Amino acid sequence: MTGASAQxxxxxxxxxxxxxxxxxxxxxxxxxxxxxxxxxxxxxxxxCHDSQVRERGQYVRGSIGRYPVFAIRGLDGEIRCFxxxxxxxxxxxxxxxxxxxxxxxxxxxGWAFNADGRCIRVxxxxxGYSREALExxxxxxxxxxxxxxYRGFVFASLDPDVEDLxxxxxxxxxxxxxxxxxxxxxxxxLKGESTYVMRANWKLQTENSTDGYHVATVHRNFAxxxxxxxxxxxxxxxxxxxxxxxxxLDLESISSGGYDMGNGHMINWxxxxxxxxAPLNEARGAIAARxxxxxxxxxxxxxRTVTIFPNFFLNDVASTCIRLxxxxxxxxxxxxxxxxxxxxxxxxARRARIRKYEDFFLPSSIAVxxxxxxxxxxxxxxxxxxxEAWNDLALGYATMVEGADDAARELGAAPLHxxxxxxxxxxxxxxxxxxxxxxxxx
Amino acid sequence: xxxxxxALTAEAADLLYREAWHLDSRDWAAWLALYSEDAIFWxxxxxxxxxxxxxxxxxxSLIYLxxxxxEARIFRIEGRDSFxxxxxPHTAHVVGNVRAAETKGAEIEVSATWLVxxxxxxxxxxxxAGRYAYTLRRTAAGLAIARKTVYVLDDRIVGPIDIFxx
Numbered sequence: 001m002t003g004a005s006a007q008x009x010x011x012x013x014x015x016x017x018x019x020x021x022x023x024x025x026x027x028x029x030x031x032x033x034x035x036x037x038x039x040x041x042x043x044x045x046x047x048c049h050d051s052q053v054r055e056r057g058q059y060v061r062g063s064i065g066r067y068p069v070f071a072i073r074g075l076d077g078e079i080r081c082f083x084x085x086x087x088x089x090x091x092x093x094x095x096x097x098x099x100x101x102x103x104x105x106x107x108x109x110g111w112a113f114n115a116d117g118r119c120i121r122v123x124x125x126x127x128g129y130s131r132e133a134l135e136x137x138x139x140x141x142x143x144x145x146x147x148x149x150y151r152g153f154v155f156a157s158l159d160p161d162v163e164d165l166x167x168x169x170x171x172x173x174x175x176x177x178x179x180x181x182x183x184x185x186x187x188x189x190l191k192g193e194s195t196y197v198m199r200a201n202w203k204l205q206t207e208n209s210t211d212g213y214h215v216a217t218v219h220r221n222f223a224x225x226x227x228x229x230x231x232x233x234x235x236x237x238x239x240x241x242x243x244x245x246x247x248x249l250d251l252e253s254i255s256s257g258g259y260d261m262g263n264g265h266m267i268n269w270x271x272x273x274x275x276x277x278a279p280l281n282e283a284r285g286a287i288a289a290r291x292x293x294x295x296x297x298x299x300x301x302x303x304r305t306v307t308i309f310p311n312f313f314l315n316d317v318a319s320t321c322i323r324l325x326x327x328x329x330x331x332x333x334x335x336x337x338x339x340x341x342x343x344x345x346x347x348x349a350r351r352a353r354i355r356k357y358e359d360f361f362l363p364s365s366i367a368v369x370x371x372x373x374x375x376x377x378x379x380x381x382x383x384x385x386x387x388e389a390w391n392d393l394a395l396g397y398a399t400m401v402e403g404a405d406d407a408a409r410e411l412g413a414a415p416l417h418x419x420x421x422x423x424x425x426x427x428x429x430x431x432x433x434x435x436x437x438x439x440x441x442x
Numbered sequence: 443x444x445x446x447x448x449a450l451t452a453e454a455a456d457l458l459y460r461e462a463w464h465l466d467s468r469d470w471a472a473w474l475a476l477y478s479e480d481a482i483f484w485x486x487x488x489x490x491x492x493x494x495x496x497x498x499x500x501x502x503s504l505i506y507l508x509x510x511x512x513e514a515r516i517f518r519i520e521g522r523d524s525f526x527x528x529x530x531p532h533t534a535h536v537v538g539n540v541r542a543a544e545t546k547g548a549e550i551e552v553s554a555t556w557l558v559x560x561x562x563x564x565x566x567x568x569x570x571a572g573r574y575a576y577t578l579r580r581t582a583a584g585l586a587i588a589r590k591t592v593y594v595l596d597d598r599i600v601g602p603i604d605i606f607x608x
Contacts, residue, residue, distance in 0.1 A: 096491035192487035192495035192502030196599040221523045229514035334598070339502050351499045355506065362603075364485065364504040364594075366518055369526035369602030377525075 006439035024387030026201040032330035040065030044155040046312040051188040057102030074116040081144040081156040117141035151180035171261035175306040183342030196363035200379035202327040210266040212422030223248040240352040244277040256422035259415035264309030264434025266427040279349040294410040319357035396424020454542035462535035478586040485592040531562040552576040
């Protein structure tokens with residue numbers, strides 16, 4: 001299997017109605033190395049939200065595949081991204097995962113750089129280095145080839161020839177906008193971060209992020225647990241504080257769907273059974289006035305997961321979440337999660353948003369640990385027979401339609417294909433076609 | 443903590459040890475009975491390099507639960523329907539460095555450190571550590587936990603975190 005092409009791992013025969021993925025795609029170490037090179041080193045990679053680098057000199061550490069990088073707001077206000085590596089002898093420069101360092105000093109030999117990346121000090125420069133040597137070695141920080149921001153979400157790419165970020169995000173942009181447009185004052189990442197570990201391949205998280213089929217099985221316990229809590233707490237609470245569980249337990253009574261947005265991006269959505277439980281509901285009037293009723297319906301009445309190729313998602317279902325999953329090894333993934341909130345929302349909405357975020361999105365919640373377990377077990381089981389067996393992604397094939405459905409048209413979004421129903425696997429085709437294209441491409 | 447009271451510390455330590463014992467013994471009802479009706483169980487999240495999240499209404503916490511929330515966690519554990527927590531790991535809490543002092547409002551502030559080892563056949567063992575800050579209240583039935591703050595020191599979390607393994 002070591003030399004397997006992605007072609008032989010993805011059996012995509014639209015004419016025959018067949019789409020299968022060999023489980024080796026998740027467990028084969030040689031493929032993992034190829035993914036770092038073919039996907040992560042060439043793709044746009046999410047680094048941070050601009051609210052995390054508000055001040056000049058404020059930085060956030062990130063990674064592109066295994067490469068350490070950091071984003072920093074420069075003295076001129078521009079967000080840049082640099083390799084987290086001293087030009088002198090390669091030491092990592094950031095002291096922590098985030099912070100403010102208007103002057104970045106390498107702790108090893110004392111070279112210093114300003115937040116724009118310019119070298120401002122080489123210790124012992126005049127005595128020890130010839131002018132020619134300094135010119136040859138290049139003393140400024142090495143920028144990551146491309147940095148771009150879309151609606152506050154900052155991405156970077158190691159490939160100088162990568163397509164524009166807007167082109168890459170393509171059809172997923174209207175769904176990113178649904179997160180970015182929730183407040184006229186902008187969005188902010190809340191204080192309180194979490195990084196957790198999954199002993200499974202990163203692509204299981206990509207699939208699971210858009211997989212609506214597991215919700216009723218893995219998360220029925222979440223729904224039952226919050227219902228139990230709400231019954232114990234009585235009816236006195238603010239409607240916003242209640243968690244809307246009908247989307248999990250009563251799928252037949254709500255509308256839902258899944259889209260292939262092109263370039264490997266996937267959407268999964270479900271109507272909220274009780275939109276008044278959405279913290280954003282207080283802004284309905286203002287949002288409808290700014291964007292129209294259709295977009296207000298998408299922002300408030302529908303929960304959505306927006307999975308951006310290859311390892312990033314925005315989830316606005318129980319609460320608002322940014323999640324990034326980093327490939328560490330073929331069977332090890334580190335996952336970062338942040339709560340993204342509208343600036344200026346009421347104290348009651350903020351409190352409800354945070355409580356619901358804690359309920360679902362953390363390794364200490366009553367949902368994410370069950371997801372992590374599901375993915376770890378999927379990875380372990382995929383090792384059976386050397387990963388030779390197929391995942392046949394046939395679920396929902398018969399109901400898939402070309403192009404948009406009514407809900408997508410309401411947003412002005414243009415899926416390549418739609419599926420009326422969350423419990424379909426057809427949105428995965430978006431990811432796997434892009435994965436194969438990049439893995440086998442030139 | 444401002445002062446230190448040896449007799450009070452012994453009394454508070456006994457409560458903390460009993461709580462840890464109930465969790466390790468999976469005696470959830472006895473564990474919950476140690477908490478007052480208005481109790482808050484709070485585990486702040488990591489924020490930045492050296493700090494923790496603050497105001498639970500503005501920052502994200504790992505866990506912020508009232509008594510109904512704690513009861514619901516027990517419901518989840520006992521239901522054995524959570525993929526992550528069935529089978530439950532075996533845990534051993536070690537609570538140490540307990541210090542207690544009375545405060546003005548007749549409440550008792552307690553600080554302590556903790557270690558929890560968790561074992562489950564299918565997983566590598568997990569060792570976690572942190573600090574506790576308790577507010578205890580004297581009731582007719584003895585000391586009750588009015589507030590428990592759990593500082594979890596891991597900033598790269600392995601395995602699920604729940605009320606029984608921190």
